[in-house]
Amino acid sequence: MSEPEPRAWGPTAALPAVAAAVVFAWAYWCFTSSSAPSTTVAVAGVAILLCAACTVYFARVGGSGGFFGTLFLALGLLATVATADQTTARGEVATCVVREVQAKDQHAHGEGSATKTLYRLALTCPGGYPAEVKDAPRAAVGAEIRVSYDPERRVTPSVEGETSPRTTALWALILLAACTGLAGRRRPAPATASRRRP
Template identity: 60%
Template sequence: MAAGAVYGWAHWCFQGPSAPPAWLAWAGGGLLGLGACAVYFARVSGGRGFFGGLLLAAGLLASVAAADRATARSEVARCAVREVHTERLASYGEGGPPRSTVYRLDLRCPGGYPAVLKADRAVAATGDDVRVAYDPERRVSPAVQGDTSPWTAALWATVLLAASTALAWGTRSA
């Protein structure tokens, strides 16, 4: 239920015609998430409550990411890539996630927006043109046109929330 509430709130904030201001969207989403984790932790005791609450929080964040990726970016602009910056992110410890690279493209678009596009893969080189989908209300980040599938985030949300539920269910039978 918490994931449905958080997803619905995020979807409304990202795409609703009467969405709240950004500060209220953040505050409301934060209260929903913290409230769900607090209730979970109060109802499930011990280590299961702690780790289940962490899994719940991660699942709720993944639900917000899925809502972000599912949000329509109704405008498309053909933009020139002025410069590409790459940043290698470190891996922490043995067995941690592998090093990854973040690409930040400085853009020249009609009307001046978007000016920057961030991606987890090389989408264009300096001097190339790229088609960028964006929300004219600027509620979600711009993305390469056709590159916003919510399925990966939704799958992670499902796995994390199922693990959290399994931990909570295990305390009922214990």
């Protein structure tokens, strides 16, 4: 009777954390560095890192656990990029006038789910930038609001005091923990026919 193969899942379980650290470092550098690459190069870099991490993860875990783990890993890495964006300081503040308000209802799924309204505010600001703020709190046309922004336009503007990385960081941690757990539960590959022969 053959002994079961050990579960050599240590490197695979570490992959989500390592990938998240690399993706966060790349995104944060792209958002903050004075010598950061263009938006096209920055996005391509994130895409390459994400695809490489997901490919290695799925190849090592396999099966349905590998499929769902890869999905969680991809979403966790995207949440990591969003966290880097929201962690980035927006060094300037402008007082702007709300020119137009567009509302969009976002429906949550599941029992007892509610509808959340997101607002896009078109703005008139000194110097013409920023021109809009997305996912902003409700504001009336003609109202003055203070908007934090990056003069080099590396990150999206936001209403002053509204940017917090806590929610996206929490989602990133939950998703990365889920794919790490799935990596630890992977089953060893079945013995090949040649190994079963006497």
